[in-house]
Amino acid sequence: MPSLTTARLFKGLLRKEIEGPHSTIPEDEFFDAVETGLDKIEEDRQLRVRLKYQSQQSQISNAGSVHSTNLEAEDETAEDFGTGAQAKSHKLWPEIDRICTEQLTQARQGVGEDGNGWQLFADEGEMKMYRREEEVDGMVIDPLKSCHVVKGVTAREMCHYFFDPAYRNDWETTLEDVQIVDNVAPDTLVFLQTYKRIWPASQRDALFWSHMRRITDNVDTGANDVWVVCNHSNQNDEYPPANQGKCVRIYLTVILVCQTYLTPGKDSKTATRDDLTCKITYCSTVNPGGWAPATVLRAIYKKEYPKFLKRFTGYVVDQCKAKPIMY
DSSP: OOHHHHHHHHHHHHTTTTTSOOOOSSSHHHHHHHHHHHHHHHHHHHHHHHHHHHHHHHHHHHOOOOOOOOOOGGGGGGTTTTTTTTTTTTTTOOOOHHHHHHHHHHHHSSTGGOOOEEEEEEEETTTEEEEEOOTTEEEEEEOEEEEEEESSSOOOHHHHHHEEEGGGGHOOEEEEEEEEEEEEEEEEEEEEEEEOTTSSSSSSSEEEEEEEEEESSSSTOOEEEEEEEEEOOOOOSSSSSSTTOEEEEEEEEEEEEEEEEETTTTTTTTGGGEEEEEEEEEEEEEEEEEEHHHHHHHHHHHHHHHHHHHHHHHHHHHHHHSSSSOO
């Protein structure tokens, strides 16, 4: 016999109820529906991971050994990667440089400074997550700030896996499709991402530039190196327009700031993975582009954001543990 939640969802499907301020779906049913959809996506991801692992083990058994690919993508070996040197001639560069600088400054600020209203909503060991409740035109756009510490990887490795689209489907579970709509430079890309629809919410997409940069201002005392990835929504005439098809466009600003710390007495030539500590600050502000119940959205991200950060950082640690260290 189907559960009460399943019966409610089926009834909602028959009524073709969708998100919106006039939706007749009660908030508890809206939450149940989205939570069920996210749980199913996570189950599918775990199955893919198990199948991928079994395939890799089979290859090892049959071949005796597997040649691991170099972590550094070909374009990332250039000396000017992470400096923006090749992106400076692009018309987006003034905005990219300004937003990256602003976001880095904000990420470096403490959560208790200037009475800025940060509220702790998740505290799991080294990982702490804060939010500020904000709404625009009735839509929740709560800024989020997360602090975490991960052992065994560098700042560049963490940012590499966050920036490079080749790995994104491995850790971003709600992703349906990724397109590079403008290859600005090896360290700067413009993406159109489409996300899986989670009923009863409308399907979403996002158009944003992404820039990976090495920070050399020596502000972070004691850090061996500092890398960031900054993502910011953008719309130009030559890019796919918003809200023209089945998807609602979301608007985002995200920065991932990573710092590498080494065991005292070690340097980049003598350190092993046991000597690496990566301090992470992740900040995001997302406008969902359409209405959904505020209480539901806040309940969902309270549950999903910690899972996302643990999943992503765990993925990077797993990918790097048998590979040469990349600074």
